[in-house]
Amino acid sequence: AQSVTQLGSHVSVSEGALVLLRCNYSSSVPPYLFWYVQYPNQGLQLLLKYTTGATLVKGINGFEAEFKKSETSFHLTKPSAHMSDAAEYFCAVSDRGTGGGNKLTFGTGTQLKVEL
Amino acid sequence: DVKVTQSSRYLVKRTGEKVFLECVQDMDHENMFWYRQDPGLGLRLIYFSYDVKMKEKGDIPEGYSVSREKKERFSLILESASTNQTSMYLCASRPGQGYQPQHFGDGTRLSIL
Numbered sequence: 028a029q030s031v032t033q034l035g036s037h038v039s040v041s042e043g044a045l046v047l048l049r050c051n052y053s054s055s056v057p058p059y060l061f062w063y064v065q066y067p068n069q070g071l072q073l074l075l076k077y078t079t080g081a082t083l084v085k086g087i088n089g090f091e092a093e094f095k096k097s098e099t100s101f102h103l104t105k106p107s108a109h110m111s112d113a114a115e116y117f118c119a120v121s122d123r124g125t126g127g128g129n130k131l132t133f134g135t136g137t138q139l140k141v142e143l
Numbered sequence: 144d145v146k147v148t149q150s151s152r153y154l155v156k157r158t159g160e161k162v163f164l165e166c167v168q169d170m171d172h173e174n175m176f177w178y179r180q181d182p183g184l185g186l187r188l189i190y191f192s193y194d195v196k197m198k199e200k201g202d203i204p205e206g207y208s209v210s211r212e213k214k215e216r217f218s219l220i221l222e223s224a225s226t227n228q229t230s231m232y233l234c235a236s237r238p239g240q241g242y243q244p245q246h247f248g249d250g251t252r253l254s255i256l
Contacts (some may be wrong), residue, residue: 036183059241059242061244063247068249068250069250070247070250071186071233071235072247073244073246076244079242117185121241121242122241129241130176130191131176131186131188131245133185133186134185135183135184135185136185
């Protein structure tokens with residue numbers, strides 16, 4: 028079964044600083060990879076996804092992530108943090124395959140705090 | 144935009160009650176999912192459905208059942224609510240292709256007293 032590890036349940040950065048949220052997965056076959064963001068009292072919103080092709084993926088709100096097969100990683104970055112980025116971030120993976128049986132496995136989440 | 148609507152944002156019920164959580168999506172998606180979210184545990188899959196009247200157990204199905212009589216609606220049922228089922232419940236839907244992302248509702252915060 029797939030597993031997803033997000034290092035750091037809480038990350039704190041200063042406004043304007045680099046944001047780096049780490050995600051590693053366990054599969055030997057590269058899965059589909061997703062990052063979601065959750066603002067307080069809301070559901071999850073897709074930030075970006077990697078399915079195939081270019082390994083550097085750009086998402087919404089200035090975030091991007093790079094798929095590194097050799098490191099089984101899909102870390103999320105943003106060059107300059109903004110106060111509005113404060114939220115919880117989830118990495119998720121799905122096995123490659125067809126049909127409806129593809130399930131998402133989520134990491135335990137990283138709470139991002141942005142300080143003035 | 145895909146819209147996934149959960150019937151209640153907040154719900155308070157008593158132990159032993161039968162509880163229904165409803166979810167409706169408006170994009171004709173084949174797949175629908177129910178998760179519970181607890182601090183430090185992330186999202187855990189309870190049940191999912193890949194077609195009308197079809198369902199499969201997720202990772203933590205005990206104490207729950209589901210119903211999907213129409214394509215757009217997926218219901219989660221707590222047969223006899225217990226305090227350890229106090230949690231945030233999230234519904235999601237997705238088209239048939241596995242590489243497509245899931246779309247989430249805003250969640251139902253359920254408290255069992």
